[in-house]
Amino acid sequence: MILSLESQAPAIKVQNWLRGEALANFQPNYVYVLEFFGTSCPHCVAPMLNLTQLQEKYRDRGLEVVGVAADEKAATADQAHANLDAWLTKNVPKLNFRVGIDCSGEMEKLWKEASFSFGVPFSFVVDRDSRIAFIGHPTDLDDVLPHVLEGTWRSSDQAKAFERGRIAKGREEALMNPILDKFNAAIEMEDWKTALPAIEEAIALTPDDIDLRMTHVETLLYKMRDMQTGLAVLRQLVRDAIDRNDQEWLLSALDQLFNPEEYDYTDFPSVERLAMGKELSEHILALTGLEDEVKAPYYRAVAPYYYESGDKARAVELLELALKLAGGLPLPDNIKQPVLEDWLQTLADYKGEEARSGDVCVVPRTNISSGATPKGGEDEPG
Known part of the structure; x- marks a missing residue:
């Protein structure tokens, strides 16, 4: 009961x-x-x-x-x-x-x-x-x-509505938990053939969960190294993100494409990656009427696409805009400061020279991974 x-x-x-x-x-x-x-x-x-x-x-x-x-x-x-x-x-x-x-x-x-x-x-x-x-x-x-x-x-109507939503979510979670338990156990054992159908079953149950969609892409591209299937799944994620016009989906899709500290792009065709990055970046930059708290992370997210595609000036411009907007956001210092320092570091890397914001000054990193973040001092992406 x-x-x-x-x-x-x-x-x-x-x-x-x-x-x-x-x-x-x-x-x-x-x-x-x-x-x-x-x-x-x-x-x-x-x-x-x-x-x-x-x-x-x-x-x-x-x-x-x-x-x-x-x-x-x-x-x-x-x-x-x-x-x-x-x-x-x-x-x-x-x-x-x-x-x-x-x-x-x-x-x-x-x-x-x-x-x-x-x-x-x-x-x-x-x-x-x-x-x-x-x-x-x-x-x-x-x-x-x-x-x-x-x-x-x-x-009250509020109590009844809350309860309906809670039960619906609870039933969904009750169905989802054993699937995720199976997936996590398979991941721990690096049993990708078991993990893949589990995550696909979870997505069929909750197709609007961006975290599950991201995990699906990661499993195919970076665990199983199945480029053919993985790229098709990622292309669909990019299209869905654009159709939804949802900030979390758009930023998540870009993260799959330009995060070399998290993902190994060795087998990822650069032409494919830049094509999807172009589609996402141009869509984002065409959006209008956005608040500063939305524009700042968008500018930071699309900058790596322009850097890797060879437009260093545009990448630097977008990062500088992101820093200018983010500095005035009403966020606690313990949250805002690490974010600003990370963005400033990327700016220094892109420019190949020190970058400053207020009292913070950083110099370009050297001997870092290629991809969205260049090696120190290089004008072109590695």
Whole structure:
């Protein structure tokens, strides 16, 4: 039976409680958040910290947060308990809600598997009548919880639409996971003949997934070295990217063509590569009405095509435009600075002389791979 909006909440099958009093049953007139998390999950700390704030904020309105560690990997249960205790002490020092651990698999089965929920962190909200009010990612709790506490969420069109989308995505993921497991196992063993049909099966299930399409190309061209089939698949990816006019697809297609640090183009006919690069680059540069945050990565992405096709001046011009636009983007310094330094380094390589932006100055690299990035000091691509 599917666990979804309005379902009766399943039982609580936590084996041990490491923080707070034991909770055997959901109590009437309380709203509960069950947060599934794991100590090996790097993305679980922030949601747990946010939940301490939500517990404090809404405690007087009947909110009770419950943390559930149900996917701990350790040699023994005692070791799993010790790992969890240390993780909580380090990462959530001001914890103000219950936390339990289940190593039996019951909580996973009753809650996550029954609701097509995968991975951690993952949240369930149980309403005052012990029925499911929300299933989803903890980042949505800030918006959803006030409505649940007011008693207006479950009957809303927004809740019903969210649940329909969640179940559809969950069913798709349930079908996809065994296929991807098969693919990843084959990749690990370098069994390309098994990996290829697995990724093609995954694409047939979700043809709009650009990551799967990229993996398909990579498997054929750079793992199996099947140039004939791989080039046909890549050409179709280029056409689809242009037809969709989607930034992620366009940039991904260009990345397949001009990323020598990632891909070995030894067997890739340069005529084919430049032809596809030309088609993509000219399409991108013909786009109008774009925001600076879109134009900057586009200019950076098409510059290697012009460099490799022999138009060094155009490549330098595009990189300089990208740097000028990117410098003013409202991005955190820890994200923006490495990007700008990488772009500036490529500019120096293309010019064969030092390049400067603000206080940052770089010189051309030497003895680097040929392809989209030239050897230091050369005027023409290698």
